[in-house]
Amino acid sequence: MIVTMTLCGCSGLQPFPRSETDAQLFGPVSMRLHPIFTQVKDWTGDGKPDGIEALVELQDQFGDPTKASGRIIFELYAYRGFDPERRGERVANPWIGYLETLDEQRDRWNRTSRTYFFQLESPQIIPSRSYVLTAEFQLASGGRFFDQIVLEAKKSQEETSGANALPPTTLPSAAPDGNGPSTLPGGRTPQP
Numbered sequence: 001m002i003v004t005m006t007l008c009g010c011s012g013l014q015p016f017p018r019s020e021t022d023a024q025l026f027g028p029v030s031m032r033l034h035p036i037f038t039q040v041k042d043w044t045g046d047g048k049p050d051g052i053e054a055l056v057e058l059q060d061q062f063g064d065p066t067k068a069s070g071r072i073i074f075e076l077y078a079y080r081g082f083d084p085e086r087r088g089e090r091v092a093n094p095w096i097g098y099l100e101t102l103d104e105q106r107d108r109w110n111r112t113s114r115t116y117f118f119q120l121e122s123p124q125i126i127p128s129r130s131y132v133l134t135a136e137f138q139l140a141s142g143g144r145f146f147d148q149i150v151l152e153a154k155k156s157q158e159e160t161s162g163a164n165a166l167p168p169t170t171l172p173s174a175a176p177d178g179n180g181p182s183t184l185p186g187g188r189t190p191q192p
Contacts, residue, residue: 028058028068031137031145040125051122055115065114069140072097074120079130087132092122127154
């Protein structure tokens with residue numbers, strides 16, 4: 001009895017071919033660059049950005065994460081804030097991420113976020129600037145998906161503390177005799 005269960009368990013390692021119905025039901029219908037976790041990162045720990053960590057999510061028609069094979073082409077552009085076309089000049093050469101083999105699928109799949117994970121190396125990124133990252137997924141079976149995301153500029157420490165700080169205020173100090181202010185607003189001394 002134990003031998004039979006063991007043999008049945010081993011047969012699960014070979015994938016069953018997908019039927020046409022399976023492909024239609026569970027194939028990807030949309031793609032997005034994850035808006036929270038796709039960002040400029042320092043993955044070497046030296047205090048300078050090394051590039052962009054991009055998480056790509058494919059969804060089936062039920063809105064559930066799914067996998068697919070193909071390749072993803074990433075491009076990075078300068079951000080134009082007051083233009084209907086947000087993409088400015090291209091900043092870096094395109095990156096191509098392959099998802100065509102079993103090893104590439106294993107290396108790129110993040111089980112926690114249920115997304116494909118890519119580190120797009122680009123040390124010329126300046127954190128105080130905004131960028132537009134685009135991704136085009138070219139499916140191995142034909143068809144493609146496209147998405148883009150604005151990577152917001154990181155504010156410097158001075159900007160962050162200055163933006164949240166209240167303007168300084170001065171309260172009138174008491175006169176030496178304790179009966180009123182020693183100066184009036186504007187720095188004038190009250191007349192007796």
